[in-house]
Amino acid sequence: MKVWVPRDAAAKALGADAVAAAFEAAGAEVVRNGSRGMIWLEPLVEVEQGGVRVGYGPATVEMVGAMMDGSAESLGPVEDIPFYARQNRLTFQRCGVIDPLSLSDYEAHGGLAGLRKALEMSAEEITTHVTDSGLRGRGGAGFPTGIKWNTVRQADGPQKYIVCNADEGDSGTFADRMIMEGDPFCLIEGMVIAGLGVGATKGYVYLRSEYPDAIEVMERAIEIARENNILGAVLHSAHEFDMEVRVGAGAYVCGEETSLLNSLEGKRGVVRAKPPLPALEGFLGRPTVVNNVISLATVPVIFEKGAEHYASFGLGRSKGTMPIQIAGNVKYGGLFETAFGMPLGELVNDIAGGTASGRPVKAVQVGGPLGAYFAPEKFDTPFAYEPFDGAGGLIGHAGVVIFDDSADMLGMARFAMEFCAIESCGKCTPCRIGAVRGVETLDRIRDGDGTAIPLLVDLCETMKDGSLCALGGFTPYPVMSALEQFPEEFSGVKEAAE
Amino acid sequence: MSTTAAPYDPAEIDAIIQSHMDLEGPLLPILHGMQAAFGCVPDAARAPIADTLNITEAELHGVISFYHDFRREPAGHHVLKICRAEACQAVGANALGEDLLKKLGLDWHGTSADGRVTVEPVYCLGLCACGPAAMVDGQVRGRVTAEALVAEVSA
Numbered sequence: 091m092k093v094w095v096p097r098d099a100a101a102k103a104l105g106a107d108a109v110a111a112a113f114e115a116a117g118a119e120v121v122r123n124g125s126r127g128m129i130w131l132e133p134l135v136e137v138e139q140g141g142v143r144v145g146y147g148p149a150t151v152e153m154v155g156a157m158m159d160g161s162a163e164s165l166g167p168v169e170d171i172p173f174y175a176r177q178n179r180l181t182f183q184r185c186g187v188i189d190p191l192s193l194s195d196y197e198a199h200g201g202l203a204g205l206r207k208a209l210e211m212s213a214e215e216i217t218t219h220v221t222d223s224g225l226r227g228r229g230g231a232g233f234p235t236g237i238k239w240n241t242v243r244q245a246d247g248p249q250k251y252i253v254c255n256a257d258e259g260d261s262g263t264f265a266d267r268m269i270m271e272g273d274p275f276c277l278i279e280g281m282v283i284a285g286l287g288v289g290a291t292k293g294y295v296y297l298r299s300e301y302p303d304a305i306e307v308m309e310r311a312i313e314i315a316r317e318n319n320i321l322g323a324v325l326h327s328a329h330e331f332d333m334e335v336r337v338g339a340g341a342y343v344c345g346e347e348t349s350l351l352n353s354l355e356g357k358r359g360v361v362r363a364k365p366p367l368p369a370l371e372g373f374l375g376r377p378t379v380v381n382n383v384i385s386l387a388t389v390p391v392i393f394e395k396g397a398e399h400y401a402s403f404g405l406g407r408s409k410g411t412m413p414i415q416i417a418g419n420v421k422y423g424g425l426f427e428t429a430f431g432m433p434l435g436e437l438v439n440d441i442a443g444g445t446a447s448g449r450p451v452k453a454v455q456v457g458g459p460l461g462a463y464f465a466p467e468k469f470d471t472p473f474a475y476e477p478f479d480g481a482g483g484l485i486g487h488a489g490v491v492i493f494d495d496s497a498d499m500l501g502m503a504r505f506a507m508e509f510c511a512i513e514s515c516g517k518c519t520p521c522r523i524g525a526v527r528g529v530e531t532l533d534r535i536r537d538g539d540g541t542a543i544p545l546l547v548d549l550c551e552t553m554k555d556g557s558l559c560a561l562g563g564f565t566p567y568p569v570m571s572a573l574e575q576f577p578e579e580f581s582g583v584k585e586a587a588e
Numbered sequence: 589m590s591t592t593a594a595p596y597d598p599a600e601i602d603a604i605i606q607s608h609m610d611l612e613g614p615l616l617p618i619l620h621g622m623q624a625a626f627g628c629v630p631d632a633a634r635a636p637i638a639d640t641l642n643i644t645e646a647e648l649h650g651v652i653s654f655y656h657d658f659r660r661e662p663a664g665h666h667v668l669k670i671c672r673a674e675a676c677q678a679v680g681a682n683a684l685g686e687d688l689l690k691k692l693g694l695d696w697h698g699t700s701a702d703g704r705v706t707v708e709p710v711y712c713l714g715l716c717a718c719g720p721a722a723m724v725d726g727q728v729r730g731r732v733t734a735e736a737l738v739a740e741v742s743a
Binding site for chain 2: 099100102103104129130132258259260261262263264266267299300301302303336337338339340341342353354355356357358359360373374415416417418419420423424446455459489491492493494497502505509512513515
């Protein structure tokens with residue numbers, strides 16, 4: 091009997107290892123797959139019944155016998171569960187389906203098809219293909235990936251690099267973690283194609299230390315890829331590419347590409363001024379592609395199915411799909427990959443079912459600690475780059491954190507400043523000192539000093555305009571969006587309800 | 589800083605440094621290597637690292653102190669990392685953190701007098717749809733309670 095028990099960190103955090111061990115003890119053939127992204131059902135066990143994978147979850151050790159003899163109450167075929175069936179899975183097409191460390195499983199589900207096509211193309215054709223797909227940086231900046239690649243392709247240098255930004259520090263996001271744990275060859279394939287496209291032969295995955303499970307899976311996958319000539323002489327061609335994992339050390343700001351490069355070089359993770367662009371002077375001063383995990387992991391499917399296919403999804407200039415992560419106080423939390431354009435409210439209320447507490451949704455924060463809060467009045471905003479920008483926010487890495495009506499918005503604004511103060515690299519004064527002053531100013535407002543509100547607004551303007559990177563520059567988003575949409579909580583007359 | 593801490597074997601320190609010297613940008617891997625071997629980056633490792641990489645000890649200190657992960661002395665026997673980021677706050681992480689610190693009689697970054705447990709804040713473990721999240725000795729935990737965490741580190 092074949093069963094699947096996820097090895098994804100979220101499944102493990104909810105007891106998957108004990109469930110897997112119980113199945114093995116009972117004689118089942120256990121595959122440790124990635125997560126299907128329905129985190130509220132984890133550990134989500136799948137049992138093969140008549141060629142169909144039937145789901146059970148959240149599974150417990152006590153349920154193992156009943157799941158094996160079919161007497162346990164099932165969720166039906168996993169792929170028919172509405173949360174899963176309603177998605178457009180392109181980047182995550184294999185995540186949760188295959189054994190993440192089985193190369194044959196990977197190939198049987200479309201893996202390496204993109205790389206084989208790319209090997210028949212010239213470097214210029216590869217970068218053009220990525221440009222045609224409309225793929226934009228999934229880390230949050232939204233810069234067109236193909237244009238970045240083309241800049242690196244045309245740059246001169248004795249050595250070029252592909253650096254994958256896997257320093258996924260935004261609260262409410264876990265797409266990078268999920269794909270690295272659930273489909274690591276997909277990221278490797280994407281990095282190899284990037285290498286072919288720009289003429290780079292070496293890649294690094296800068297992976298945060300908070301993700302020990304992802305580190306383990308990625309490192310093993312890279313070994314397997316080397317043994318099978320995906321890395322090295324790429325599929326026995328004349329092209330060379332090798333890569334390694336580098337582990338971060340707990341600094342949030344290293345998710346910013348230039349501080350990441352400094353960290354990779356063994357320096358303090360301090361932000362660099364741009365220009366020079368990393369594309370021209372990146373790692374060790376050499377031409378470097380720095381892309382987010384999801385950007386790179388989306389490349390294989392673009393080559394497998396064609397740029398036109400990918401670009402046929404989406405809204406306006408936001409082409410393709412986005413793995414949206416719905417988290418926080420949420421009933422049906424998890425990863426939902428869909429074409430750009432779904433209204434925020436549909437995601438929050440319809441897909442995710444509102445709050446876990448059953449209380450009304452007060453606000454959602456989109457895009458991590460630097461993203462704006464959206465009150466339900468703005469829930470008609472379509473999930474895409476430009477519409478969010480127009481609504482005073484950003485999609486960032488597409489994390490959506492739901493808060494119920496017990497949320498303390500002044501407290502959340504204060505936390506945004508506090509977090510910025512803790513994680514500031516110290517290079518820019520508005521961020522380094524402004525964040526500390528921001529905490530103090532919000533404390534004054536909480537204590538009833540309404541005259542401090544204009545000061546806070548002014549401070550936010552200064553941080554926005556005067557910081558080199560998004561940490562200082564975007565911390566005003568959560569602060570100002572909380573102030574603008576919930577002014578009564580900043581009025582200085584309301585007692586802090588403890 | 590105690591000067592009576594266990595002596596660190598200079599040969600082992602050197603071996604860790606040398607095993608990373610063929611890497612581009614070897615410093616962070618070296619520091620992680622020290623921490624894996626000794627539970628910290630011992631002061632005794634500073635001069636040999638600085639010498640080998642041809643950087644000043646001040647520069648090295650700047651790097652070590654920049655990153656939250658690197659310790660000067662080993663942590664307690666158990667290390668509890670509690671997520672304090674927004675998604676976990678939305679499901680009660682602040683109250684959980686306060687409750688836990690009270691039960692352990694510690695503050696953030698504190699280690700119990702008997703060396704049994706160190707408690708640290710962490711900003712996101714990527715377990716944002718099953719919070720509040722924590723990590724106990726490198727193992728992830730979702731939907732945690734203060735009671736369960738205290739029980740885990742009581743052994």
